Amino acid sequence: MSETLDKKTIFQRIGKNVLKRLKRIGEFLGKLWKHPKGRIGLIVVTILVILAVFAPWIAPYDPYDVTQRAAKGLPPSWQHPLGTTITTGQDILSMLIYGTRVSLLIGVSTGIILAFLGAIMGIMAGYIGGFVDSAIMRVVDVMLVIPTLPLIIVLTGLFGRNYFVIVFVFVAFGWTGLARVVRSLVLVLKNSNYVKAAELAGASRWHIMMRHILPGTSHLLIMNTALTSAGIMVAEAGLSFLGLGDPTAISWGKMLADAQGGGALLFGAWWWIIAPGLGIFFAVFGFMRIGIVMEEIFNPRMKASSGIYKLFKNLNNQYVEEVFASMDERKLLTGDVKPEPAESG
Amino acid sequence: MNDNMLTMRNLKVVFPSNAGMIRAVEGIDLDIRKGECVAVVGESGCGKSVTSLAVMKLLNSPPALMRVDELRLDDEELKDYSETKMQSIRGQHISIIFQDAMTALNPVMTVGRQVDEMFLRHNDISKKEARKRTLEALELVGVPEAKSRANNFPHQLSGGMRQRVLIAMAFACMPKLIIADEPTTALDVTIQAQVLEVLRGMQQKHDVSLMLITHDLSVVSNVADTVYVMYSGKIVEKASVRDLFKTPHHPYSYGLLASVPKLSDTKHQFVQIPDSVPHPLRKPSGCYFHPRCRYATEQCKKEMPPLERFDNGREVRCYHPLNVTDTELQS
């Protein structure tokens, strides 16, 4: 009997926790939405996500269909809003929509994996210290001096051109910077007196990490995810453009590479180049905006300064004068008012 | 000829915020005579630091809005001075000693060079001459082995030594007014006594005016001539040190004095002022001190008492001042 009860309370607790988390995320999104810059970012990213998820339903044509010889090199029209390619007659709008999938997937997954790895490594180095610390930091030092691009070329040569290699390399080299920042923050948090108080109360290392250290670094991690995602998207486009991406997938970088290879500039097919360019631009713009706004939300000092300027712009001068005037008191001359006789004190 | 080094009339400072107007300073007058040391005393949040920044017009807008009827340094009216003009005034005539010497000093420059720069900026002298004066100045503020210490970086010095360097820097340009904002709060008691002694000695030697900002009345007793007690943005009492310590008129001054732990105490009980300073957005009606005052009456709850001036120069903002002598009443 009591066991089932316990189970029930446990489920209740878990439910409560999940609700709390959801509420937090909701609150956070609300904050983003309230911020004018954040709202633009949120809208852009939401649209991109919808495009990526529902690509097969939204895209008007099959982007892989290379048999439409009749439709080769059409400029934007009602039938093909962004035109078609010169070489195979694929619909560019459809390619763009499908390309969202690759960009988002690579960008966001790499960003999240990076944040996890960076956080784990940084917290281990900073909190456990000693040998673990020096080992991790030496690895970081080594990683920092290995050139990324040649390594990707070598690895794609070895394992073939697929996105796993690219994500792997981005993650393997991207976490170092984050780990460094996290580590230094953890060192500060670790020596704070509230951690000492928790230790005195018998807290385990796990408790201190989960309750004090990780929440203390979370703002850095979330922000970092948004910003690195944007960076990775650009990098992925660059690699695909260089011909290092997956040859079978449609990505914005590969579209650009095809456009160049197919002679888009030569034949004046500007739409073929503009379209993927805009895609990359909007994706990066959206994520950057969110990242920047997060920084403002998490960093109270930045928030305060931007808030104050807004406040000052909207200040009602008359109200200010009233406040100042309300402080004026009647100026008293010497002996104008006699103090009451002192109470025995 | 003007006897006052600093004359300030009706200073008001507010900080607009989303929750309302924060009234930091509500119309205070301040006079500092030449060669006098004036202390502004109060708990944190009473507006004393804001006042000191306002004297130098160092309050940024935003976030602060400031009004003042009169702000005179010696015979110069600073009220309408531009920022550029204020900068030259600040360098030449007003200097400041901060509480946290570590952040006030440049960490990548030797302390000697930092003092040198003060001399170089205000005098047309060679670097060698400046260094000579630096060493003299450091010796004067009691830095032992000034010659080798001058080549140290701030982090190599102890807190007391850093504070001395700051004092040497503040006096280097021969200012008319020095503002010391909690100069000893971060120091140990033993070092506090040393630094205060140096500060007082330098002030008397150079005959400059000193404005001392502190929350600790025991610091005041050794250094100041006149004391302004501030509470919640208003002056509640002004008196000479001797008068204030002997016969505090305002219940708040009395409480501040009584709450200083004393060696002469014998009981296991400390005199305390209950509660804390009201939040600047939720100041009480009437006298701001009445919720913490045990002499408070109905009148105190309704009306802010005026700042009354007695003939002997004391000023008190209270309907029921303590320890008022008959002679003071008759005047």
Added chain:
Amino acid sequence: MSENENRDRPIIDMRNVSVDFPVKGPIPFMPKKKVRAVTDVSLTIDYGETFGIVGESGCGKSTLANAMIGMVKPTAGDVLFKDVDLFKLKRKEFKRIRRDMQMIFQDPYSSLNPRFNVYQLISEPMFIRGGVSDEDMKARVVELLELVGLSDDDLYRHPSDFSGGQRQRIGIARAISLNPDFLVCDEPVSALDVSVHAQILNLLVEIQSKLKLTYVFISHNLAVVKNVCDNMIVMYLGKVMESGSAESIFRNPKHPYTHALLSAVLDVDIENRKERVVLKGDIPSPIDPPKGCRFWKRCPFAMTGCKDKPAELLDIEPNHAVACHLVNDVFTDAEKDAGLNQPIEDHAEGLLGTHGKK
């Protein structure tokens, strides 16, 4: 708390405790230097008393307190808490015993996690210990809040909404939430406004009498210590200079350093302004402490013998011991003939500054 607790035995018994910290030199593989934070300190603290540790910053008083509560492992000597050597316990046992010792920190701004609200802050120790239902925890937090003079309206507010004094109250509530019987107060008031000192000190005294706590009270201000402590030690550069009952030390201070500390207390008593003896200079670095008496370089009465011969703590009256060659008159006749008890030439000058009446 624990089962076989003998209140006649001291709660803390430190025997010849030394704490050194190695410092890395600028060149690797050079012999490592040591910061000698605490050297050879022995003391006992009884149940229910308030024990003062006084000294300037850098004298090792915080390190000593940390060694008492097992946050720092002594390099030499034993620390017995309720007759148990903390450092010989298994980890789990160690944690359990240490719940009986808590700490109040100097800086109420850095000792409270800014992300937590008051309820989370105060309940954290109970949460860590576990075995308390949410309702009980909340009731206990409300009870604690009331005890330290805050109201349950404050339950869900964050530390940034409070003044320094109120934060310190929260810190106190957290420290006593597990019903400890030993509390280290590390300069509990020196980061606060003077006007709040009295409030916090009174609160601590009140809580002590209510909960029968044992306090270790660390301070650099003798005026504070005098009114709360039963027994105390005066420390300088990691060593005890004077120890004994607070009453006898304040009635009859013997060590020149104690005199200097007493004299440094700033007073508001403007009528009977005393001649002030102000020590010049700072506390030297504990990396290479002086060989003889640790204080001789700043001592105005230093004798030739003080340079080399370490001063030992000797009783001068019951429950009052001093470590000073001058007071204890330890030199043998032969040493006296060698001039060891003569003042060091050109030494006293420049060490003292007097701060007279205005």
